Amino acid sequence: MNKTSTNKIAVALGLPRKVADLLVYAQVIHDAIAANPKSLPSPSPALSVLQTDIDTATNKQAIAKTRVAGAVTDRDLAIKALKVDLNNERAYVELVANADPANAAQIVEDAGMKLHQAHARDKPPLAVKAGVTSGTVQVVAKATKGAKANDWQMSTDGGKTWVDIPSTTKATTTVANLTPATTVQFRQRVLTKAGLSDWSVPVPHVVS
Numbered sequence: 001m002n003k004t005s006t007n008k009i010a011v012a013l014g015l016p017r018k019v020a021d022l023l024v025y026a027q028v029i030h031d032a033i034a035a036n037p038k039s040l041p042s043p044s045p046a047l048s049v050l051q052t053d054i055d056t057a058t059n060k061q062a063i064a065k066t067r068v069a070g071a072v073t074d075r076d077l078a079i080k081a082l083k084v085d086l087n088n089e090r091a092y093v094e095l096v097a098n099a100d101p102a103n104a105a106q107i108v109e110d111a112g113m114k115l116h117q118a119h120a121r122d123k124p125p126l127a128v129k130a131g132v133t134s135g136t137v138q139v140v141a142k143a144t145k146g147a148k149a150n151d152w153q154m155s156t157d158g159g160k161t162w163v164d165i166p167s168t169t170k171a172t173t174t175v176a177n178l179t180p181a182t183t184v185q186f187r188q189r190v191l192t193k194a195g196l197s198d199w200s201v202p203v204p205h206v207v208s
Helices: 019-034 047-064 071-099 101-110
Strands: 126-130 137-141 149-155 163-168 172-175 183-192 203-206
Touching: 019 047, 019 071, 047 071, 071 101, 126 183, 126 203, 137 183, 149 172, 163 172
Parallel strands: none
Antiparallel strands: 126 137, 137 172, 149 163, 149 183, 183 203
16 A cells, blocks of 8 residues: 555644554544445455554553563564554545545544644745844855855845845855844845846844
């Protein structure tokens, strides 16, 4: 069942780290899928296989608590097999959900899982933050592929005039000796094979 997925709807599994919690979670997934045969008719692996692996891992966990030689290793192998089962079930649920986008949320819920929520945000084109010492700031731009140089400028009069800051090869620069409590604007442009880009939108920063 492990295939490279091009699905647009992603399912989150969120496996617990603690063995006891993982065993409970695995049983919840099994029981949820078992209770919804109409929306999830052909789980992979089969629920009988998943239940067997849950029972095996549970037994191995109980033996591991007795500290019998080799018991922990056996338990870890059983847990590893169970995690493979759960990841394969997730992949199956994801395929079913993508085949029926209108009911995807319900299908995922029927499996005891959740839709993956994307929290990542695009990096801003330009960001300014306080440096390690007073009067110092660090300016960071979104890296441009193939960039040969990054040009920087700052303005202390609201953008009426601009002062050049030494160019850098990396998309970041540090500016020192600024007056605390004043507002300074920064902008950046990049040099590539195609030439110079336009200046970025100025970003103001109150110097600390």
